[in-house]
Amino acid sequence: MCQRCEGKHQSGRRVGGWFAVVALGAVGAGLTGTGVFASWVSTSAMQTGDHSAAAMGLTHTDTNGTTFTSGVANMLPGDYLYRYANLVNTGTVTESFSAAVTGTGTLAGAGGLRLAVDACSLAWAGDGSCSGSTTPIVTVRDVATAGTVALGDIAAGATSHLRYRFVLDAGADQATFQGATGKINVAITGTTTAVGNRDRTSG
Amino acid sequence: MSTATNAVCPAVGRRRAARCLVLLVVLLATIAVRAAPAAASWATQAAWQSGTVGMARAQxxxxxxxxxxxxxxxxxxxxxxxxxxxxxxxxxxxxxxxxxxxxxxxxxxxxxxxxxxxxxxxxxxxxxxxxxxxxxxxxxxxxxxxxxxxxxxxxxxxxxxxxxxxxxxxxxxxxxxxxxxxxxxxxxxxxxxxxxxx
CATH class of the missing domain: 2.60.120 (Jelly Rolls)
Known part of the structure; x- marks a missing residue:
């Protein structure tokens, strides 16, 4: 065999050797990639029950044939009038209610219009009487200085049967107030009695 | 030397600014978390106004x-x-x-x-x-x-x-x-x- 031919023969063997190495590598990689030795898996899915945030709400509805927004003219010192309303907690949790009382107009000045609020444990009767128990919620006071008054706690869905009593001070000064008018503004706020951060595991 | 410094310093400045920004964000977040009440109470409100009440006048x-x-x-x-x-x-x-x-x-x-x-x-x-x-x-x-x-x-x-x-x-x-x-x-x-x- 000539030297040239022997060189070609050796070179062919080298290529064949490298080819075998590459082929073995590819087979190994293939075996690894096929997951032949992968572990088995079991899965399961769960969903919690419904969680809901508390809802807040209130309604204030005229009752007993009176209308909160209707006025009265020609009041004299000591005259009074009632306005009945149902305050309902339409939220989903107990709320603590308060009312910010302010006045508008000259007659709502100091020594003029006054306010008191009572609650009946049952609905007020048509004649204004309470067949349940009457609770004074706000004692009579000047509208001008009433500020914010507490109306008490009301459970979710429960109703407070309110009776507003608007009074013209028996000592109202004629020179100051005669012919004057005024309005009473009541802004009611219901606030959650619980403040959160509670363990609700048991509901 | 001068050229090298100019090439490095902007990068250093950007890194410092980024660190400062991160620190600022962390600081603000901490303040916000501390300022927020742990569990605020919720409220609902509605307002009503009475009708006009007037006092008589002698005329x-x-x-x-x-x-x-x-x-x-x-x-x-x-x-x-x-x-x-x-x-x-x-x-x-x-x-x-x-x-x-x-x-x-x-x-x-x-x-x-x-x-x-x-x-x-x-x-x-x-x-x-x-x-x-x-x-x-x-x-x-x-x-x-x-x-x-x-x-x-x-x-x-x-x-x-x-x-x-x-x-x-x-x-x-x-x-x-x-x-x-x-x-x-x-x-x-x-x-x-x-x-x-x-």
């Missing part, structure tokens, strides 16, 4: 050119002349109207008499239903109060919209001048009624 008018006062003049000798005027409660509620007398004659010997009639006096000066004497020859210097309510009783009210017809006589002797009957007070009555129905 009146007197007949004649001056709705606020009635003036009569008298001569040196005045014994027979009488004059008439009317008071009307133009307010919306009853009130007590009390007249006050002023005059120009000082402490002269003047006497005032006033009669009231629920209807107009006749041309002859009589009251069909009988007149009520409000002031009977009182010395004018004493400024006698006149209850326009139509009776001599104190605090007698004059109903809203009604009138009283008044006859006035000044008895003078050797004194001339004028006398004026104005409104001393117009007082609303006490209330205390339940006005729920209006």
């Amino acid at each position: 009146y008018t007197l007949s004649g050119s001056d709705a606020a006062a009635f003036t009569t003049s008298f001569s040196l000798v005045e014994a027979l002349t009488v004059e008439y005027f009317t008071i009307t409660n133009t307010g919306s509620t009853a009130a007590t109207f009390t007249g006050a007398v002023t005059h120009s004659a000082g402490a002269g010997p003047l006497q005032l008499s006033v009669w009231s009639c629920p209807t107009a006096f006749t041309v002859l000066g009589s009251c069909p239903g009988g007149a009520t004497v409000l002031v009977a020859g009182a010395a004018m210097g004493n400024r006698p109060p006149i209850n326009f309510g139509g009776t001599a009783a104190a605090n007698a009210t004059l109903a809203a919209g009604t009138s009283r017809f008044l006859k006035v006589h000044v008895n003078s002797l050797l004194v001339g001048g004028w006398a004026k009957i104005g409104m001393g007070s117009a007082v609303l009555p006490a209330g205390g009624r339940n006005r729920t129905q209006g």
Whole structure:
């Protein structure tokens, strides 16, 4: 065999050797990639029950044939009038209610219009009487200085049967107030009695 | 050297700025977390306004050119002349109207008499239903109060919209001048009624 031919023969063997190495590598990689030795898996899915945030709400509805927004003219010192309303907690949790009382107009000045609020444990009767128990919620006071008054706690869905009593001070000064008018503004706020951060595991 | 510094420093500056930004964010987040209440209470609100509540006003008018006062003049000798005027409660509620007398004659010997009639006096000066004497020859210097309510009783009210017809006589002797009957007070009555129905 000539030297040239022997060189070609050796070179062919080298290529064949490298080819075998590459082929073995590819087979190994293939075996690894096929997951032949992968572990088995079991899965399961769960969903919690419904969680809901508390809802807040209130309604204030005229009752007993009176209308909160209707006025009265020609009041004299000591005259009074009632306005009945149902305050309902339409939220989903107990709320603590308060009312910010302010006045508008000259007659709502100091020594003029006054306010008191009572609650009946049952609905007020048509004649204004309470067949349940009457609770004074706000004692009579000047509208001008009433500020914010507490109306008490009301459970979710429960109703407070309110009776507003608007009074013209028996000592109202004629020179100051005669012919004057005024309005009473009541802004009611219901606030959650619980403040959160509670363990609700048991509901 | 100068070129190398310029190439490195911007990168260093950017890294510092990034660190500062991260620190600032962490600081603000910490402040926000601390400032927020741990568990805020929720609230709902609604507002209502009452209707207009008005206080009564005592209002009146007197007949004649001056709705606020009635003036009569008298001569040196005045014994027979009488004059008439009317008071009307133009307010919306009853009130007590009390007249006050002023005059120009000082402490002269003047006497005032006033009669009231629920209807107009006749041309002859009589009251069909009988007149009520409000002031009977009182010395004018004493400024006698006149209850326009139509009776001599104190605090007698004059109903809203009604009138009283008044006859006035000044008895003078050797004194001339004028006398004026104005409104001393117009007082609303006490209330205390339940006005729920209006």
